[in-house]
Amino acid sequence: MRIFVIIFLFMILGVASCSTSKTVNNQSSQSDTQINGDTIRIANDSLEYEVIVFEPGFESWLQTQKPRGYYSKSYLEQRNQYNVIIYNSRVYSRPRLYPQEIDYQPHIDYGYEVNYMLYHYFLFFEQKYNQKLR
Template structure:
């Protein structure tokens, strides 16, 4: 009788350690699909890489369409936004250093083209909305 109890407990233990048998768990976190945006121009030797979950969805769903703003408008906004962002990078005690990690090298004398300026501006719009950050330059769409 004692052996039957031990065998029963052992069988119950083995059964409880078995696989879930049919439960389908997602292979990755929802909404964390590949959200890497690479902007590069080899002739000017610059590169911007944006790795931000949700940015592609924002660009495709909420941002104003390409052509809505002129390139000069985007360049002017980006000049001020990059300047303020870089100031915040230099003040880790005032601003969250996990949000403001690296300086952005943006030279207003270089023509980065419309696409770079469009994506950079919209990244600042996304960044300000997603992390509830306010810049002195309005970034509303």
């Protein structure tokens, strides 16, 4: 089940790494968010990414958190960059809990929704698995 926890991160990074030479303008783009039980799907065709979260309890936990717009996009990007570094540093030492590296690239504009979900996934991960990424 822990493998599925991380799948959504790899979906972001896999697609994003395929289009690293693509330039992204600063205009906000539309995201399509769908929720089915404990599976959350976020898709944005203009940025060519798709995020899928398969973690039981994540969707209900997310509803108890601060709403979208509470944090600035730059704050979420900074936190995600830091958390990805810590997370990736643990991949080889704890492969059962951290099965694969996350390829989050700071020069790519993933948009607000992806950064919001990734930030909150890290918070959820810390709480559920009693891990500190800070």
